[in-house]
Amino acid sequence: MDFSLSSDQKMMIETVRRFIDEELQPLESKVEDAGELDLEAAKAIHSKAISLGLYAMNMPENLGGAGLSNFDRILCEEQFGRTSDILIRRAFGNVYEPLLHCKGEQIERWLKPTVAGTRTCSIAITEPGAGSDAAGIKTRAEKNGKGWILNGSKHFISDGLWSDFFLVSAKTGEKDISMFMVDKGLAGFTVGKDQKMMGLRGTPHIELFFDNVQLEDAALLGEAGQGFKLAMGALNVVRLAQVGARAVGKSSHVLEMMIDYANQRQQFNTKIGDFQMVQQQIADSVIEVNAARWMAYHAAWMLDQGLDAREQIAMVKVYAAETLGRVVDRAVQIFGGMGFCKELSIERYYRDARIYRIFDGTSEIHRGVIAKSTLKKGAVLFDVNR
Ligand SMILES: Cc1cc2nc3c(=O)[nH]c(=O)nc-3n(C[C@H](O)[C@H](O)[C@H](O)COP(=O)(O)OP(=O)(O)OC[C@H]3O[C@@H](n4cnc5c(N)ncnc54)[C@H](O)[C@@H]3O)c2cc1C
Structure with missing residues (x-):
């Protein structure tokens, strides 16, 4: 490496x-x-x-x-x-x-x-009754003469107001799940309310409703019944990049702000950075941010070598997201009242950080993945040559 x-x-x-x-x-x-x-x-x-x-x-x-x-x-x-x-x-x-699985006419129409950047896509897997249990969805697509008929609903779909089409998971058999590209504007497809969130202001998170939506055969991504595998495989790298690495970047950025503030804010006629209790918060943050960064680099390196990095990515997801939570919490503390005040961006980082432990699989779900693999494969889990 x-x-x-x-x-x-x-x-x-x-x-x-x-x-x-x-x-x-x-x-x-x-x-x-x-x-x-x-x-x-x-x-x-x-x-x-x-x-x-x-x-x-x-x-x-x-x-x-x-x-x-x-x-x-x-x-x-x-x-x-x-x-x-x-x-x-x-x-x-x-x-x-997952869009890289487009074939034939799908390449020109969607990919x-x-x-x-002339079309935008959101991914729509989560439903009110199926979050962590992504295979427990109720949305169904039934084959008919013209393609597929889609019924069901989704929620929390990021950026859905802007998106032109959605990558939607739907049951196509008792257990089989397929992925479909569903264009906005199709008859029977309605966009519900923007579900207001604690953070991520500016990004809408919306509900989708499908009432007998007629889809063409060309809307099916990959093979029927392979959608869950296809989506979960391709989303692994998304999890590493958009959650793990971004959490590292956010923690680093907040850490820089903490350091600047500790170097310039004076109390008791001295910089607050001279107080050991403030130094400890900075030291812990530097250690954890760097550990998370190297974990993310290592997982990315494994993917580039063609190695299976599922467990490593689960570890990055948990550790980087939780590091971000700890770092932003310390930042609010070091900034004192200004950390809580909307005049600075620290309070926004604090609110925005919270979702990192929840979306793309909660910390509990990823801990479960890591624990099950470790119990099954033992220390081999940590051998990159496996
Ligand atoms: C801001 C935001 C953006 C999102 N964007 C999208 C999007 O674009 N597309 C999309 O499809 N989804 C999206 N989601 C959904 C997101 O991925 C889910 O919220 C997440 O997977 C958790 O599902 P849930 O909210 O239903 O919680 P639940 O699954 O109901 O979990 C509730 C609690 O139970 C725990 N729990 C559940 N199962 C287990 C278990 N087996 N072991 C231990 N603990 C367990 C969880 O860890 C959690 O603490 C978004 C959510 C939010 C809030």
């Missing part, structure tokens, strides 16, 4: 970071105050990022993406953690890996426009 960065990687990080600092961070407080990203601003950052080649960087070059390795992607995602969710979505895109 060699994690030294090439000059190309350094330049990539620098370009992404500059775009975030100059184009996105200035919009953060407006999004926070308005609760949404202004349409004109959304279009402006979207087209500027596309023109700079920063959109859909996770997609292969032959489709118009940047063809990043998993490790390079993690380096970018760490930077994405330095700004708000909705700004990342509009500027850099959120092109889900390529999504990579180009």
Whole structure:
């Protein structure tokens, strides 16, 4: 394992970071105050990022993406953690890996426009009665002469107001689950309310209802009955990147703010950073952020070697998300009243951090995955050559 960065990687990080600092961070407080990203601003950052080649960087070059390795992607995602969710979505895109299973006409209709940024996709798996138990969904698709008839509902679907189509999981047999690409505007498909959240202001999370929606055969992604496997496999890398690496980036960013504040805030005629109890909070944060970062790099390196990194990604998901929670909590403490005050961004980071332990599989679900593998395979779990 060699994690030294090439000059190309350094330049990539620098370009992404500059775009975030100059184009996105200035919009953060407006999004926070308005609760949404202004349409004109959304279009402006979207087209500027596309023109700079920063959109859909996770997609292969032959489709118009940047063809990043998993490790390079993690380096970018760490930077994405330095700004708000909705700004990342509009500027850099959120092109889900399962779409790479598109074949034939699906490539021109759904995959390529999504990579180009002319269409946007959300992923719709969760239902009011099926969250952690993603296989317990009630949404069903029945085969008919014209394709499939879809019935059911989803909720908490991120960015669903903006999206043009949805990657929807549905039962196609007693236990079989398939994935379908469902376009907004089809008869019987309605978008419900925006479910207001504690954080992630600006990103809508919506309900979807399907009432006898007629889907074409071409809407089926991959093979019938293989949808669950397909989605879960492809979403593993999404979990590492969009949750693990972003949590590392957010923790790092907050840590930088803590350090600056501890170096300049004076009480009792001395910098608060001189107090050992403040130093301990900084030291613990540095240790944990670096540990989470190396875990994420290691898991990405494993994926790039073609190794099975499922358990490692589960570990990153738990550790990076929980590190973020601890770091933002310490940040509020070190900033004192200003940490709780909306004049600074610390309170926003505190609210936004909480979801990292819940979405993309809760900490409890991932701990279960790690424990079961460890009990079955023992110490081999930690052998990268397995
Ligand atoms: C802001 C936000 C954005 C989201 N975006 C999307 C999206 O774009 N698309 C999408 O499909 N979904 C999305 N989700 C859904 C998200 O993935 C689920 O909320 C998550 O998987 C947990 O499911 P749940 O909320 O139903 O909780 P539940 O599954 O009801 O869990 C409740 C509690 O029980 C615990 N629990 C459940 N099962 C077990 C078990 N076997 N062992 C131990 N503990 C257990 C959980 O850990 C948790 O603490 C989003 C959710 C939020 C809040």
